[in-house]
Amino acid sequence: MKLRIGAPEALARYVARQLDYLFPDSDPAGDLERLAQVMPAATERMRPILASVRAFTPEHFDHFNSLQYASFLYLLGNELWRDTGTRTVAERLFCLNRTLNALDLFPAVSLPEVFFISHGLSSVLGNVTYGNRLVLFQNVTVGRIGDDKPEVGSDLVLYPGATVTGRSLIGNNCVVAAGTVVHNETVPDDSIVGMRRGELVVSPRKKDYIGLYLRTPL
Numbered sequence: 001m002k003l004r005i006g007a008p009e010a011l012a013r014y015v016a017r018q019l020d021y022l023f024p025d026s027d028p029a030g031d032l033e034r035l036a037q038v039m040p041a042a043t044e045r046m047r048p049i050l051a052s053v054r055a056f057t058p059e060h061f062d063h064f065n066s067l068q069y070a071s072f073l074y075l076l077g078n079e080l081w082r083d084t085g086t087r088t089v090a091e092r093l094f095c096l097n098r099t100l101n102a103l104d105l106f107p108a109v110s111l112p113e114v115f116f117i118s119h120g121l122s123s124v125l126g127n128v129t130y131g132n133r134l135v136l137f138q139n140v141t142v143g144r145i146g147d148d149k150p151e152v153g154s155d156l157v158l159y160p161g162a163t164v165t166g167r168s169l170i171g172n173n174c175v176v177a178a179g180t181v182v183h184n185e186t187v188p189d190d191s192i193v194g195m196r197r198g199e200l201v202v203s204p205r206k207k208d209y210i211g212l213y214l215r216t217p218l
Helices: 008-022 028-052 066-083 088-101
Strands: 115-117 123-125 134-136 141-143 156-158 163-165 181-183 191-196 199-204
Touching: 008 028, 008 088, 028 066, 028 088, 028 115, 066 088, 066 115
Parallel strands: 115 134, 123 141, 134 156, 141 163, 163 181
Antiparallel strands: 191 199
């Protein structure tokens, strides 16, 4: 994969400098060492995202593309959360992502292999069950209410202001329209969900919405 910044080592230094400036800790050299350890895995996980998202160039990671960088900071933190003994750097990466991108996506959350955060400002993604090929926009909320948490299927588009909470089950190939609240609801496959006069309306999906944003898998 081609990195705009050049080498993976340069990318690790870039992130480490941001952490040290905005969320300093007592061991900047240790930050760099831990980031370098997980950099190969995190950049490899960017590969299917770059290949799938129509707005991105496959095999080319641009850290100045804020949409790519928001995803990358999550992946970097998630790798640290899963694979190292200390989670301090992962927590600070979460803080960095919130500061730079207004995205609330904790490193413990398990997102699918392919996801596209399109202008995800003020979005909150909880640790729920996500299907593959997830597309979301700004002001989206997905999360639990107490012990109840939703499950969402593959090829899902969440438009701005969409909310999915509680025991909701959303099937495959669905769309949640802008400003729609889905709480403790079951939505069948191939549906579009919207609001009409405050009531939830579920209709058959007649358009390939996911194809507007993601390339067809090979």
